[in-house]
Amino acid sequence: MSRDIRGASRPQDIELNYDDDDDDDEGLVFSLNDGDAANNPPRNSSLEDDGAQDVVLKLSDLQGDPSSPLYSVKTFEQLGLSDEIMRGIHDMGFRRPSKIQEMALPLLLANPPHNMIAQSQSGTGKTAAFMLNILSRVNVGLQKPQALVLEPTRELARQVGDVLKKMGRYTNVKGQFAIPNMVDRSQMMNAHVIIGTPGTVIECIRRRILSVQDIKIFVVDEADNMLDQQNMADQCIRVKMTMPAGVQIALWSATFPTSVVSYAERFAPNANTLSLKHAELTVAGIKQMYMDCANEADKFRVLTDLYKVLTIGSSVIFRRVDADKIYERMTRAGHKVAVLHSQLENSSCRDNVIDDFRSGKAKVLITTNVLARGIDVATVSMVVNYDLPTMVTNSGMVIVDTPTYLHRIGRTGRFGRVGVSISFVHNQSTWKELCEVADYFNVPMQKVPADDIDEVERIVHRFLKSGPPKKGDVMELSRHEVSRPHQRPQGR
Numbered sequence: 001m002s003r004d005i006r007g008a009s010r011p012q013d014i015e016l017n018y019d020d021d022d023d024d025d026e027g028l029v030f031s032l033n034d035g036d037a038a039n040n041p042p043r044n045s046s047l048e049d050d051g052a053q054d055v056v057l058k059l060s061d062l063q064g065d066p067s068s069p070l071y072s073v074k075t076f077e078q079l080g081l082s083d084e085i086m087r088g089i090h091d092m093g094f095r096r097p098s099k100i101q102e103m104a105l106p107l108l109l110a111n112p113p114h115n116m117i118a119q120s121q122s123g124t125g126k127t128a129a130f131m132l133n134i135l136s137r138v139n140v141g142l143q144k145p146q147a148l149v150l151e152p153t154r155e156l157a158r159q160v161g162d163v164l165k166k167m168g169r170y171t172n173v174k175g176q177f178a179i180p181n182m183v184d185r186s187q188m189m190n191a192h193v194i195i196g197t198p199g200t201v202i203e204c205i206r207r208r209i210l211s212v213q214d215i216k217i218f219v220v221d222e223a224d225n226m227l228d229q230q231n232m233a234d235q236c237i238r239v240k241m242t243m244p245a246g247v248q249i250a251l252w253s254a255t256f257p258t259s260v261v262s263y264a265e266r267f268a269p270n271a272n273t274l275s276l277k278h279a280e281l282t283v284a285g286i287k288q289m290y291m292d293c294a295n296e297a298d299k300f301r302v303l304t305d306l307y308k309v310l311t312i313g314s315s316v317i318f319r320r321v322d323a324d325k326i327y328e329r330m331t332r333a334g335h336k337v338a339v340l341h342s343q344l345e346n347s348s349c350r351d352n353v354i355d356d357f358r359s360g361k362a363k364v365l366i367t368t369n370v371l372a373r374g375i376d377v378a379t380v381s382m383v384v385n386y387d388l389p390t391m392v393t394n395s396g397m398v399i400v401d402t403p404t405y406l407h408r409i410g411r412t413g414r415f416g417r418v419g420v421s422i423s424f425v426h427n428q429s430t431w432k433e434l435c436e437v438a439d440y441f442n443v444p445m446q447k448v449p450a451d452d453i454d455e456v457e458r459i460v461h462r463f464l465k466s467g468p469p470k471k472g473d474v475m476e477l478s479r480h481e482v483s484r485p486h487q488r489p490q491g492r
């Protein structure tokens with residue numbers, strides 16, 4: 001396949017191919033340490049206090065490895081970005097594009113503009129891909145909204161606003177939020193880029209403080225989720241109906257389940273499509289583990305034991321519901337933890353929690369699926385699934401929600417970093433859910449003992465220090481290693 005697809009006039013369906021042997025590593029030594037310290041901490045920052053100084057996954061190695069989603073044959077310079085944008089991405093510490101950035105940008109920047117449906121693994125730089133297109137297309141001289149980005153949560157919208165601020169620092173492109181409690185209802189919105197949640201965006205349009213007539217780029221991030229949830233899908237359609245003719249629609253996500261693909265194709269007609277196969281969705285930098293707990297109550301004992309022993313940078317604990325209950329019990333047990341869920345009424349309270357987590361002031365965050373997607377905190381080196389995410393099918397069956405599982409564990413292992421996920425199971429049905437996950441993504445799950453936390457610590461730290469096995473490595477299987485949790489020994 002020709003790599004220079006700029007100027008393509010017909011939509012293309014491209015499967016991102018990770019077996020590409022076209023190796024053009026220019027030996028660029030890349031260190032995130034010279035970028036923004038808060039967002040790009042040292043690459044071995046996943047461990048605390050154990051003296052591990054070896055950087056295991058060098059970004060320069062990964063970006064030269066054709067099997068990595070971070071692989072690129074081009075430089076940012078070759079993608080034809082303006083000097084002002086180049087200065088912004090240089091300040092952010094970016095040296096080379098990831099595969100999705102390299103593939104998507106020429107398609108997005110081609111004229112006349114084409115719609116796009118783009119899929120790439122979690123933490124591989126989709127935000128930068130759509131933001132670079134926005135920054136390149138906005139006419140700074142026109143003080144009107146020209147790009148609209150829809151995000152499922154206020155936390156993601158704020159994060160994307162931050163990316164715009166940093167990346168567009170030298171461009172004079174201005175951004176504005178359309179999220180609850182951040183809109184001045186007495187003022188017309190005149191920033192070039194509006195970033196919002198669907199409900200508030202509709203409200204701003206309805207109140208006529210957001211004029212959409214000059215919008216030329218319409219981005220729906222986490223699009224499978226936005227177009228699948230009844231409420232948000234309706235709101236996204238209502239926003240789309242207000243868009244002027246010829247708007248470029250771009251849908252982004254790490255997951256596009258078959259159930260939403262045809263809908264997405266109608267939402268963004270004649271789109272260029274970049275897609276992945278199931279087995280390519282997980283990233284090698286995330287070690288997926290599980291613990292077999294005795295029963296529901298034992299899960300809390302295991303959780304507190306884990307946090308007594310493990311020294312980890314930052315971590316996220318996911319629970320489907322009742323995050324507060326775990327928060328209260330962990331706090332009573334003497335652990336310093338923070339909690340964020342959608343029932344937290346006060347949005348400034350939500351903002352404080354996530355800001356504290358980003359800055360490292362809070363190191364353990366207990367949350368629900370509200371933060372499963374998109375949140376990018378480089379220091380997160382462990383994700384705990386206190387329970388696995390589930391969903392109800394049209395026929396009323398409860399099944400494991402594989403996309404949400406993938407997004408949850410994707411809060412660690414961002415852009416070539418390493419991290420671990422630990423999922424708790426405690427009976428036959430949760431065991432079955434875990435098997436479904438392993439089968440769906442075709443990944444090995446390592447069992448770690450629920451009754452020997454010191455051993456868990458050794459396994460976790462060994463992975464965080466040495467990363468996934470590289471080609472030619474002899475893998476030392478621990479006595480707990482199993483490739484698939486197909487058989488659960490106990491009959492619980």
Ligand SMILES: Nc1ncnc2c1ncn2[C@@H]1O[C@H](COP(=O)(O)OP(=O)(O)OP(=O)(O)O)[C@@H](O)[C@H]1O
Binds near residue numbers: 122
């Ligand atoms: N070319 C690059 N070089 C170095 N770092 C990069 C590059 N592109 C993006 N990053 C960094 O990688 C991290 C992950 O990017 P981003 O949040 O956009 O991932 P994503 O693909 O949108 O993930 P998710 O699917 O979880 O939403 C961010 O911290 C971002 O600054």
